[in-house]
Amino acid sequence: MERRVLGDGGPELPAVGLGTWRTSNLTAVVHAALGAGATVVDSSPMYGDAERLLGEEALRGRRDHAFVATKIWSQSAEEGRHQAERALSFFGGRIDLYQVHNLSAWRDQLTLIESLRAEGLVRCTGATHYAPSAFGELAQVMRTRRVDCVQIPYNPRERSVEREILPLAEELGIGVVVMRPLGEGALLRRAPGPEELEPLREFGVSTWPQALLKWILSDRRVTVAIPATSKPEWMTENARAGEPPWFGPDERALVERLAAR
Numbered sequence: 599m600e601r602r603v604l605g606d607g608g609p610e611l612p613a614v615g616l617g618t619w620r621t622s623n624l625t626a627v628v629h630a631a632l633g634a635g636a637t638v639v640d641s642s643p644m645y646g647d648a649e650r651l652l653g654e655e656a657l658r659g660r661r662d663h664a665f666v667a668t669k670i671w672s673q674s675a676e677e678g679r680h681q682a683e684r685a686l687s688f689f690g691g692r693i694d695l696y697q698v699h700n701l702s703a704w705r706d707q708l709t710l711i712e713s714l715r716a717e718g719l720v721r722c723t724g725a726t727h728y729a730p731s732a733f734g735e736l737a738q739v740m741r742t743r744r745v746d747c748v749q750i751p752y753n754p755r756e757r758s759v760e761r762e763i764l765p766l767a768e769e770l771g772i773g774v775v776v777m778r779p780l781g782e783g784a785l786l787r788r789a790p791g792p793e794e795l796e797p798l799r800e801f802g803v804s805t806w807p808q809a810l811l812k813w814i815l816s817d818r819r820v821t822v823a824i825p826a827t828s829k830p831e832w833m834t835e836n837a838r839a840g841e842p843p844w845f846g847p848d849e850r851a852l853v854e855r856l857a858a859r
């Protein structure tokens with residue numbers, strides 16, 4: 599799988615990872631992800647018990663093989679510290695990418711994340727938001743240069759980040775993690791048939807989810823896409839979209855037309 603540098607001089611990450619929001623069968627899916635080289639695993643205290651299951655079960659004995667991205671999600675500084683203590687206990691005392699979830703109390707939480715980084719407990723800092731209405735504030739956070747990475751939604755039907763966030767990430771050397779790459783599954787409901795995907799076959803694409811993931815990753819400003827799935831075989835299929843060759847404008851336009859139906 600292709601590896602891309604996160605931000606300016608950050609770690610090299612595989613282009614496909616795994617999201618854990620509402621993921622059942624987590625251990626089997628994480629093992630499939632690691633086996634396929636999709637070693638970035640994203641979680642949050644907002645995703646029920648996902649952080650604990652990831653750290654204590656799915657990554658048991660395998661912590662060193664994963665790049666753990668998780669988040670602080672609270673309006674309260676005290677609760678933020680509590681979440682950080684719990685997360686550090688689940689993930690062997692270190693978090694690879696620690697993000698402020700939905701920009702909640704971002705000044706307080708980012709200060710905490712920076713202090714954890716100064717102690718060597720956190721490697722990279724980040725901020726996330728899912729809503730275009732918050733992208734102005736997210737851009738403000740990026741301009742402080744205090745985050746190595748942002749996590750945003752991007753797929754052929756959700757392209758708001760093309761206006762400001764992706765150009766700014768490129769300008770400032772900030773990494774981009776793509777959430778909701780398959781539109782939470784909505785983009786898969788009317789999947790094109792094999793004959794419609796034929797022009798993409800020479801790009802290593804044989805399924806519609808792979809076409810959507812490769813559409814995202816063909817924008818070189820993206821560092822890693824994190825599709826979620828509860829099926830190990832789908833994880834393996836998704837990981838294959840992280841290999842070059844990448845789409846040009848014609849292939850991207852084809853995927854956009856197919857996704858618009």
Ligand SMILES: NC(=O)c1ccc[n+]([C@@H]2O[C@H](COP(=O)([O-])OP(=O)(O)OC[C@H]3O[C@@H](n4cnc5c(N)ncnc54)[C@H](OP(=O)(O)O)[C@@H]3O)[C@@H](O)[C@H]2O)c1
Nearest residue numbers: 617618619777778779780781782783807825826827828832
């Ligand atoms: N959505 C948000 O607002 C949000 C916010 C912050 C962070 N995130 C992060 O981003 C991650 C990904 O976003 P997401 O979970 O919202 O949605 P997503 O990855 O766009 O879509 C997940 C859906 O796609 C299906 N799927 C995945 N691979 C497939 C394949 N190869 N073939 C057929 N179906 C496939 C899954 O089905 P099955 O479940 O049946 O396998 C699931 O229904 C989250 O898990 C989380 O870590 C999301």
